Amino acid sequence: MDRYLTVAEVSAAARRLVSRYPGAGRLRRVGTSRAGRPLEMLSVGHGPAHVLAVARPHPDEPVGAVTALALAERLAAGDGPRSEATDPARVTWDFVLCLDPDGAALSEGIEEATAGPAPALERYFRTAFRPVAAEQPEWAPIESSDLPESRALFDLIDERRPVLQCSLHGIEAGGTFAQLTDDLPGFALPFHTAAAALSVPVQHGTFDALYWENPAPGVHVLPPPESTGRLAAGSEHIGRSTWCAPQRHGGVTAIVEVPMWAGALADDTSPHPDAVRALRGLSRLVRDGGEQVTAVLDKARGFLPPPEESAPRRVLEWMAGGLYDLVAESWQPLAQQAAEGGGRLTTAQVCALDVVARRQPLRAAGLLLRLLSESDDPAAPALHDELYALFTAWCEDFTRALGLRRVPVHDQADLQARTALAAAECAVR
Incomplete structure (x- = not known):
């Protein structure tokens, strides 16, 4: 099996x-x-x-x-x-x-x-x-x-x-x-x-x-x-x-x-054609995704289990509290180095960061969808549907953009x- x-x-x-x-x-x-x-x-x-x-x-x-x-x-x-x-x-x-x-x-x-x-x-x-x-x-x-x-x-x-x-x-x-x-x-x-x-x-x-x-x-x-x-x-x-x-x-x-x-690109050692632009795009990707999940979280906080009683809720608050920004900002030295001609990043290196940019919002969205599914609050189904539309689109884009195979x-x-x-x-x- x-x-x-x-x-x-x-x-x-x-x-x-x-x-x-x-x-x-x-x-x-x-x-x-x-x-x-x-x-x-x-x-x-x-x-x-x-x-x-x-x-x-x-x-x-x-x-x-x-x-x-x-x-x-x-x-x-x-x-x-x-x-x-x-x-x-x-x-x-x-x-x-x-x-x-x-x-x-x-x-x-x-x-x-x-x-x-x-x-x-x-x-x-x-x-x-x-x-x-x-x-x-x-x-x-x-x-x-x-x-x-x-x-x-x-x-x-x-x-x-x-x-x-x-x-x-x-x-x-x-x-x-x-x-x-x-x-x-x-x-x-x-x-x-x-x-x-x-x-x-x-x-x-x-x-x-x-x-x-x-x-x-x-x-x-x-x-x-x-x-x-x-x-x-x-x-x-x-x-x-x-x-x-x-x-x-x-x-x-x-x-x-x-x-x-x-x-598909994990071992592609060719120089990335525009690493600076790519890194800036990935920083926006992780921040934008995080902001969208957090916007749904903001609407649901009043009826979700409190963080001290829920490990998934603790993760969501941790991520909303600065993790997306921490990830995005960690790549700025690389972008600056590439912009100043201090060395070209390979396609594989950029794609490795692409994985992180995409997975952070997906981890949060998966946890929040779980909490919304378990809630009996009348507002939960609509918020679930709103987030699920983003979630499925992100998963499809992840698979397509990185050429994933199981x-x-x-x-x-x-x-x-x-x-x-x-x-x-x-x-x-």
């Missing part, structure tokens, strides 16, 4: 795996979420070196759990060629099956919405939920937010002292890429080979690591701690995140991103597994 798995399905599959391979796999609870849900870890192998893989760090990115189960099955069964990283006597693989089960509960339905041969962006954004930054377990420490999920992961990192942590992410659209907290020599070639074998483009340039070191296409390495000017707005304290925690034990983190929809879930997971194995081989060596 080509679909993502629910948290319950992942947990049940992990239990079956442990039963099928007694002695090879162990499952234990390693923490408890804010709402009391279990954080579970599946371990395979008995080696002294540890690789820690973290699935579903964002609830709207469910591919990592499929990847984790596929990798665990391979390792427990001893399938495939044996290597240093897959030798159970040398390496123990620890899989956190879902880092944010509370957020996943608010993305309930995303599995069916994205199933089938040709799911649409519209169905994805209607069911996807991503919390505010202070409620994202990997990112919350940067915001000085103390979450039990973050503490559980920090404790695991200190207990296992992993040579590699793989954070298994997914992006809505574009190409595949990896962000590393330290360089992993030799990683780029097998990563590129895996992407080519599965016909997934490598993202040349990315919105997540605009100014990081870029030793190879799609590979980005965190700049030195003192290089705060090269970090995205809001990430100046990235050293506090769970990503950087393995460094205190000599380990590396690889954030592995695979796309749900591949973009990447099957099994290909997403296969690419992510191969990338994690490639990173592990380098880290273990």
Whole structure:
């Protein structure tokens, strides 16, 4: 079946795996979420070196759990060629099956919405939920937010002292890429080979690591701690995140991103014909979309659940409170640099920013449509219809403008597994 798995399905599959391979796999609870849900870890192998893989760090990115189960099955069964990283006597693989089960509960339905041969962006954004930054377990420490999920992961990192942590992410659209907290020599070639074998483009340039070191296409390495000017707005304290925690034990983190929809221009390295105009247009796009969603939100605030009782409402207020402007303004240095002749941006780089400009209003619109659908206020249906017309037009334009095609879930997971194995081989060596 080509679909993502629910948290319950992942947990049940992990239990079956442990039963099928007694002695090879162990499952234990390693923490408890804010709402009391279990954080579970599946371990395979008995080696002294540890690789820690973290699935579903964002609830709207469910591919990592499929990847984790596929990798665990391979390792427990001893399938495939044996290597240093897959030798159970040398390496123990620890899989956190879902880092944010509370957020996943608010993305309930995303599995069916994205199933089938040709799911649409519209169905994805209607069911996807991503919390505010202070409620994202990997990112919350940067915001000085103390979450039990973050503490559980920090404790695991200190207990296992992993040579590699793989954070298994997914992006809505574009190409595949990896962000590393330290360089992993030799990683780029097998990563590129895996992407080519599965016909997934490598993202040349990315919105997540605009100014990081870029030793190879799609590979980005965190700049030195003192290089705060090269970090995205809001990430100046990235050293506090769970990503950087393995460094205190000599380990590396690889954030592995695979796309749900591949973009036709994600690997187009030709110079963009008019990057300055394009960036200004994208800034307007994210601001205009945000303003249109916020205008509907303004009309609905009186009957929506209050932010303290509703995680989706908190996200909407966070985004309306300045996130759209923050995103748009973050690209001004690039536009200025291009205008002054300081280097030409490629088509792929501009298209990576295009993804962000389009997805921010869509995330907000999907959440607000959900709240309006659940409301019994007489004004809700008309506001829903008003916003839904914008929402569907934005989804259609997103798909058309970026030439999107669906990447099957099994290909997403296969690419992510191969990338994690490639990173592990380098880290273990």
